[in-house]
Amino acid sequence: MLNPRITAIIRELLKADTPLTSEYLARVLAVTSRTVRNDMKELEAIVEDFGASIKSIRGTGYQLLIHEDLTFRQFLLEIVEQENEKYDEIPTLPEDRIRYIIKRLILADEYCKLDDIADELYISRSTLQNDLKNVKHIFQRYGITLEKRPNFGLKVIGDEFKVRLCIYSYIFQKNENVLDLVNTDWLIYTKKDYAYIRKVIIDRINTHNISLSDISLNNLIVHIAIAFHRIRKEKYVSLFHSDLLELKREKQYQVAKEIVKELEKGLTVRFPESEIAFITIHLLGTKMVTELHLDESTIHEMIDNQIGSVVNKILESIDYELNLGIKDDKELYVAMCLHLKPAIHRYHYEINLPNPLLDEIKSNYPAAFQAAVIASLVLKHELEIDINENEIGYLAIHLGAAIENTKIGKKLKRCLIVCATGVGSARLLASKIHSKFTDKVEIVGTTDYYKLNKISLLNIDFIISTIPILTELSIPVIHVNTILGGGDFEKIETVLAGRSTQNLPYVKKELVFLQKEFETRDKVLNYLCRQLQSLGLVSEDFLESVFAREQLSPTSYGNFVAIPHPITPQTDSTFWTICTLKKPVDWGEKRVQFICLLSVEKNSTNDLQNMYDYLVDLIDDQQIVQRLLKCKTYPEFETVLSIKNKH
Structure with missing residues (x-):
């Protein structure tokens, strides 16, 4: 073995x-x-x-x-x-070990000995002690503590409602198939139990014309299955009398009561009144909208005025900060409104709804995730609600769909031609470009080089020039021959596809720091922000904004990479600050050795999605990241990154 x-x-x-x-x-x-x-x-x-x-x-x-x-x-x-x-259940990666230890402790009926857990994981006791620091930090979020008893080990102590939320988040969140947990040592319920609970819920929601997504339905089944598991162990949730009275007034309480009545028949277990309220809470946290034959006016009637106002402010803030062009998307407005009502209930009752797509959203749709972060700031300002990263991820799904829709009807790229050989040559060049890129490029005009500094580049996407332009401009410049050749067409295609024509886009030598010896995330960020401040690139508030963003959701993405950035754009241009470490540091629940501190231009009119796509492509490449971590000088770093660009 x-x-x-x-x-x-x-x-x-x-x-x-x-x-x-x-x-x-x-x-x-x-x-x-x-x-x-x-x-x-x-x-x-x-x-x-x-x-x-x-x-x-x-x-x-x-x-x-x-x-x-x-x-x-x-x-x-x-x-x-x-x-x-x-x-199946024996992990090797540190983040998976942490999840295993949480599972081992929280599902145990008695004390757990550390030596037993270390033997199960094939790790030393000292490695286990290091992992336990992270476990305790996670438990703290749920108000859970570990009671230590000599010769017996550790035992979980905490409020039952919070314990269940922790079980939900850390046992089921990473399981693509919840039935995996009915065939292992972590037995919570049988396949028969799961099937029965599912049937009862579906019957009731069909009776009441309640529409749930597959994810919401699955989450509700799991919550009730956990309740069933805990009730059998005589572990019950408790509620204040005032909360119970308030929940009884909700229409979802009646649905929960009917569900419980059926469950008690088939599962031979009695659900006390507090457990009916517990199920009501989870029903409140799902989208209770009947989607059968609803027209637009009916949907708008269902939208709370306060929520509608907040969503408008969210979309305005995103448009102001990121210029994504989604402010007037009516479909997005309705989707956000319908999503927020149950999300607010989840916040009120501290339900951390697992988001199985969170890592993929953060990695593949960083622009949408950043837009969702801005949405979370508006919610905090307007409603005093602090949503967690799972909820931010759900908002990002709606925003990402809207961003993708804007690409479908994307307007033509606007191009200015700079030509030094006269009007005739300029017109010939323009005609050639127009015939080759009819459906992609709009030529807004031609100019001589000496007049370029008098022209506003605000609504221009890129410049095609027959002479080298040495001045640094805010938009890409493509240097071509007066009589266009094959290589020139490739350069234009590169810009239209959103790829940079420079070898090292967004990277400057003075902002690359290699092989540093820092022991914590905070020391890394403090150092990088001090460097940027000394160069006059950022203000004193920059570091505070970076930490505020980390507080919402760690910016570690796996593959030893983190992409920290301010919570909202802070700088006058877009650039990266790179730092590699001799040894990895803990960053959220992942370990990080390659840091790209991302600074995005305030109120940018550029298409930042292309920059995000380039960055994601870079950090996803395991071999390139490994080679970059070995670099000791900037020329080495430049060479590795240039190799990546060629691919």
């Missing part, structure tokens, strides 16, 4: 196009380089029997060489079967 850490190393070697160092593997697995080297010796002996070998190149790293493809494939199949049988 293979150590799960060794199977993780095999996965990393299979994914890699280049050799992997022990330092890199140690970072991924959150162990020491020495542990990795010992594992590699064991792995070398294992793979030799299955048609492969490990090539160790001094100063470069380890590489997996496969000599007998069929034999090695059989070996991989055996590993997969082994994992399915026993190691």
Whole structure:
């Protein structure tokens, strides 16, 4: 039976196009380089029997060489079967270990010994102690503490309602299939229980013409299943009498009462009145809108005036800060209004609705997520509501759809031509561009170079020039031949596709800091913001705004990368400040070694989505990030980034 850490190393070697160092593997697995080297010796002996070998190149790293493809494939199949049988729940990455420990502690009926947990995870007691620091920090968010008893271990202590919310968030949030939890040691309910609860809920919501999305329905089933699991252990939620009376007045209370009546028949368990109120709370946190045959006027009647006003302010703020062109999107307005009402109920009752798409939204739609962050600031100002990152992610889904819709009907890119060889040549150049890019480019005019400084570039997307323009401008400049050739067309296509013609877009030598020795996220951010302030690029408020953004949702994205930025745009131009670290630091619930502090131009008229796309493409490339982390000088860094740009 293979150590799960060794199977993780095999996965990393299979994914890699280049050799992997022990330092890199140690970072991924959150162990020491020495542990990795010992594992590699064991792995070398294992793979030799299955048609492969490990090539160790001094100063470069380890590489997996496969000599007998069929034999090695059989070996991989055996590993997969082994994992399915026993190691489904044994994680190797630190963030997965933390989730495992939370699960282990919160579902335990009695005290848990640390040595037992360390043995289950194949880690040392000191590694477990480090992981426990993060676990305690997460528990604090729910008002949960760990009671320690000598010779017995640790036990979870906390309010039952908060404990259930924690179970919901940290056991089910990452599970794509909730039925995974009915076949493991973490048994919460059986498949039969799950199916029965689902049937009862669907029957009731159909009776009352309640429309729920699949995610909302699944969340409600899970909440009730958790309640069932806890009631069987005689763990009950408690509510203040005033809260109970208030909930009884809601129409959702009647639906909850009917659901409970049916559940008690099939599950042979009694739900006290407080549990009916608990289910009511979760019904209030779902979109209780009947979508059958509703016309536009009826939908608008359902929208609360206060919420409608707040959504208008949200869209105006996003338009002012990011210029995304979605302010007048009527469909977005309605979607945001209908989404916010249950979201406000969730906030009021502290329901942290898991968002299974959160990581993908943050990574792939950063512009939409930043727009949602701005929306959260408006909610805080107008309604004194602090929504969490899961809710921000749900808002980002609506905003991202609107942003994508603007791309479908995207207006033509506006282009100015600078030509030094006379009007005839300029007109010929314009005609050639127009015939080649009819549906993509609008030529707004031509000018001589010496007149360029008198022309406003506010509504122009890029310049095509037959002579080099040495002055730094706010928009891209494409240098072409007077008689356009094939290479010139490629340059224009590059700009139209949103890619930069420069080797290192948004990167300046004086803003790249390599191989730094910082031990915490805060020290990294303090250092970078001081550097920017000393160069006169940011104000004194910049650092405070960056920390405010981190408070809402950590900007760590996996692959050892974080992209911190101010909560709203602060600077007069868009640029990146890069920092690499000798050792990873904890950043949210992830570990980070490559930091790109992003500064976006205030009230920008440029299409920032292209910049975000470029950045996401860069940080998603595991091999490039690994190579950038090794760079010790700017020329090395420039070379690696240039290689990435060519691809």
